[in-house]
Amino acid sequence: MVKLTIDGEVYDVPAGLTVLQASEIAGKEIPRFCYHERLAIAGNCRMCLVEVEKSPKPVASCAWPIAEGMVVKTQSEMTKRARHGVMEFLLINHPLDCPICDQGGECDLQDQAMAYGMGASRFEELKRAVPEKDFGPLVKTFMTRCIHCTRCVRFLDDVAGVEELGAVNRGEKTEIATYVERSLSSELSGNIVDLCPVGALTSKPYAFAARPWELTKTESVDVLDAVGAAIRVDARGPQVLRVLPRLNEDVNEEWISDKTRFACDGLLRQRLDVPMVRDDGRLRPASWVEAFGRIADRLKGAPGERIAALAGDLVDAESTYLLRRLLDALGSPHRDCRQDGAALDPSCRAGYVFNTTIAGIEAADACLLIGTDPRREAPVLNARLRKRWLAGRFPVVAVGDVGTPTLAVETLGAGPRTLQDLLDGKLPFARVLKDAKAPMMILGMGALARPDGAHVLHAARTLAEAAGMVREGWNGFNVLHTAAGRVGALDAGFVPDAGGRDTMGILQGAGDGSIAVVILHGADEIDTRRLGSAFVVYIGHHGDRGAHRADVILPGAAYTEKDAIYVNTEGRAQIGRRAAFPPGEARADWAIVRALSEALGHTLPFDDLAAVRRGLAGLGGAFAAIGTVVPAAWGAFGRAGAMAEASFVSPIAEFYMTDPISRASPTMAQCIAARAGSAKATGTHG
């Protein structure tokens, strides 16, 4: 601890801090532009100048280490004058265009000019103008406003791991630019919009859409990948205008992926807003009563074993739980939430969650990736892996395709044969794993969603045990999901009952006629042609693959339109909240299932959402401890057997379109086009 005086009061703060950090502990506000808690210190904006006794001039507090007996004055005349001066310089070339600037109302420069500026400018010369840059379809630039804090440059270098932005030229001609004009290739590029303290980088899709004070802000969680990033949904009336990250140190720190941030325009398109029934091969709008009646007619007399249900990737836990209860009531054992056929073993929870936890990655000291491309499957989790890798002494190797990683990954091999070699101790990395104190492995859907998935799972478990990944206080076995609803559905028991069919069995049964009715609960990632002549009920929010095949459509709510629980890949149950109402006659999914159960004469005993949640909490586990990760008990899972030869390939072929919402998003379509275009046009790397 170091003793120092700040504004006349003595504080004891931990050694190794900067003056700015110490002042924050002391509750003093220090204005800043370039300093950011999660980025490297640059010290180039000078806004954080404070007076330090015995120093002849003010010091940049963000880059100044504290020392014993230091006397800091954050409110002195010298400090005040220094701030005035810096602010005057920053504003010299900054245009006075706040009325037409999208940052207006949430602009650090605006706020700090009000708080620490002089109120008037003495600058009478011409301001400089900087040409706009094209950073692609997500980030809009207005470079004349740039104050060269280099937060965006440091973020892309350090956190995102793509060195694409830089400060070119010098002095008054300095500009932030890409070398050759091109779209940013990072899946995290939208975060530089949040980091930009002025209006130089703003959101392109949200350009001129609204002012911050017009928006209703709702704290929620993301469902477009399985990380469950904390988000804030900003809506005006029925329309979600933007999605911003929220702080959650355990999950996403303060970053979100571009899909999370920008796919929200997909919520306005392709929506199912009225129940529909199919007559003579064509869907037509109907009333809820008629739609339920149609289902009841079809189900009348159908024995339970001819009814089946599939849950999709975006489903919430409540409705999935209710649907399971409904199937129980109907006497059907056929249900599955693993649309891709992933060989996840529901009997042991430790076998299907990310046991290490995302924050726990930082404690690991070796990592094995099996059939996963974390950059495309979970960009925010990948950022955590990179953070750990940057800290040093973190060998990362891969079995299977890893795409273009943002950290050094050595690929050991393509498929199961390499995994077997690791098990047999034939590869040097087997030794590294053995010697590591906290080794971890990440098993992706690319390794599990295949016919021999259960054998791969078994091999991975055996390797984890052999390498000492599982012990008291540490579990290095991790499954990285790609579907936000998957763990919740597994926890809620949406898997085949004894004698029930799994996804492949249900599709086969529908094809050969032994399954007569299939309820698709937001299931869009299956091959709907295989449903044969089955009667298909679709509950969901987008007119995607499932809805096209449906005989009855029950319009549900998207994740921004309902209060719902989602369990992320760690097994952390989190609550998403309603930011806007579902469109038209669409309803929250749990209420649809509840109403359907009544129409079918099997009324479920849940009259409100709280009752459903009590039911879920009764299942224990994550649902009884919202927001936290309950360590899962280790056990046996997977099935011993010979693995096939085929390589592991990540299931995410296209990062920007993985689900009905992002497939309906024009912004995501532009991203794909831009990426295809820039790969063709320049062919440069880096």
Place this chain on the structure above:
Amino acid sequence: MSETTFAFSPANQERARHVMAKYPAGRQKSAVIALLDLAQRQNGGWLSQAAVDHVATVLGMAPIRVYEVASFYTMFNLKPVGRHLVQVCTTTPCWLRGSDQVLGACRKKLGVDVGGTTADGAFTLVEVECLGACVNAPVVQVGDDYYEDLDVASTERLLDDLAHDRASAPGPRVGRKTSAPVHGRATLLDGKNR
């Protein structure tokens, strides 16, 4: 001198290896300025995008990091220049000693303004900050050579020589050796001119 492709010549590859070997393993990036200079010389006095990319590849750096360096230093040219890059110093000592006239003579003789290149591609005229040879002001740097103590007539002669590829010895134009006193006094103790 191509704009689309660039690779170090065998001789420059050797030089690049030599420069990079001066730095500890993993720190080859420190050689970036030296390698950019080699590339610029090989590429006819300027750095094309291909040349910057090549240096980035050789050093294992992201192209933007190399471009930052190349665009920061004024001695790297990011646009094509003439065979002779005429750099007229106009900082205070040279200006006091008549650099305006020297620059004017260049303008008139070459028929281009500052920043311009003659139609035949022989000369590019630029204005630069202090070249560090104030004692011989006014100074013009052409390529690697300094031409000093210039006036209008000697500037015109210099440009003529360069235009006709005649040898023109670098250094002072007033008959003195390097920066020795113009009036010939060699030491402080030499009292003849007192």
